[in-house]
Amino acid sequence: MNPIVQCVPNISEGKDLDKIKRIIKPLQNQDGFKLISYEPDKDYNRTVITLIGHPDMMIKPLLKFYEIASHEIDLNYHKGEHPRMGAVDVCPFIPIQNITMDDCIQYAKKFGELIQNHLNIPVFLYAMAAQKPNRVLLPDIRKGEFEGMKDKIKEKEWFPDFGKPEIHSTFGVAAIGARMPLIAYNIDLDTDNEKTARQIAKYIRGSSGGFQYVQAGPALLKERNHVQVTMNILDYAKNAIYRILELVKIESKRFNVHVTSSEVVGLIPKEALLDSLKYYQKAHQETFDKDMSLEEVTKLSIKYLQLRDFDIYKIIEANL
């Protein structure tokens, strides 16, 4: 059986659609893996790209993709709501089928070395691929962002895992890692007050005492004219989506604002949705069928989690 990984590079460009298309070109119509989606966000000025398939087949096209990004994106001129330190900001390998986490860590190392050798970009290995404890959490590495990294990378504890302690003058640095599937999840509020989103994010995230596996912050979506609580759910088995969404609704009350919708960026495992549907169906005294079709999962998830811009192909299992 072929090994299948999910690979989710994020590039620091979310506005110029032509440029984005030029950068992702090497990832399209390739043998052995699929470009599932690319999701540009103008406010974040960032695009999340999702690949699924055989990791061996991804390596060469990914290298080409990094090379084009290094020509097309100059971080000295980049502004956006999402923190970033590289033109291709992060690139995690995620085990999906017939492959272990250890294998994914090896792919991250191999690919990180390749990037450094061919493009002279300094590389940090992060998450499960981290070689030092201070590199497990991406926000720790990224603290100070592109602008701060010029000096930070010269501190001994922040020497890169591959390459010299000096940023690439336009690309910045690359973070390459291996991790379990996480869920990038955002909850929309009907206010443009960023302080409200910041306060609610603080109430729910692990670093300030909230849900342990939730990293959350505020984001102002100028295009849409409202804020959202933006988060990564690092362990959806322990921090279920419904629980986070319902708590955000509770906290919203004190600010007299409302949750209008929510969104999943990238892919989401079926299991994570079923877990929340089980809650809502039981709470509504409906019958929960764990063997429901992916179409049904999609329909009910849109209803109960108030998902916008969602369809069946956002579910990992629909792409296998």
Place this chain on the structure above:
Amino acid sequence: MNPIVQCVPNISEGKDLDKIKRIIKPLQNQDGFKLISYEPDKDYNRTVITLIGHPDMMIKPLLKFYEIASHEIDLNYHKGEHPRMGAVDVCPFIPIQNITMDDCIQYAKKFGELIQNHLNIPVFLYAMAAQKPNRVLLPDIRKGEFEGMKDKIKEKEWFPDFGKPEIHSTFGVAAIGARMPLIAYNIDLDTDNEKTARQIAKYIRGSSGGFQYVQAGPALLKERNHVQVTMNILDYAKNAIYRILELVKIESKRFNVHVTSSEVVGLIPKEALLDSLKYYQKAHQETFDKDMSLEEVTKLSIKYLQLRDFDIYKIIEANL
């Protein structure tokens, strides 16, 4: 200015009121501190005793109290819903006014040594007074309870801080510590299904990914014929009561049960109540007055937190 501590010994007897009165006799009508309350619980078979005053004045009466407890309580015959390992199970010193945490740690050590010397009871120092990392969290020390402690205490990593590695045959072991004020808080459910309370406790507590400073478990109150989610809130500034209560209400929905009331065992800082009242009053678009009287705090807390068996003297500040 005199230093003021709160001291909250818990004894493993909650049924025999005459016995309880004999044990707490040395703590009554003393100079320099007040016996604020003693709260026997038949289901827990445990009594929480609250003292407030000058720590120097408490030491001698507390020693006498331990001595009587060691005669009156035999843990070989103790059954109750609350885990326990000693006749006086725990005894924390809590800084309230004109005293530092370091001072309280010193009182814990001094008193622990005294107990060991006079009564030959092995003593574990816990929480901020812990001398080893495995003794910071009380549940880690208490795991296995009285019955398991006979063997556990002989393992090198569980040698007591004072005394020989052998339990007192009837008393068991003592845990003496220093900590910030915590809130012992229980939420009542209208079901007698302990599994429901266990599941909800798991969703909310830090050890399984929930709120970081919440330790929670299930308890069946046979006398009252319902279960409760029983918890300690170790840092109420980070894990507000209202947030925990509201999340328990959310989780209850999936089991088709309801929160009927909640209770504070021992004392609670005014600040913790104000923090929740601020939430509820804002959510109800009422005016929140942070300088409201303690009577008003009491009234509104009973209303919004659905507190039972609550009065103004459960608020620390009403006893100073």
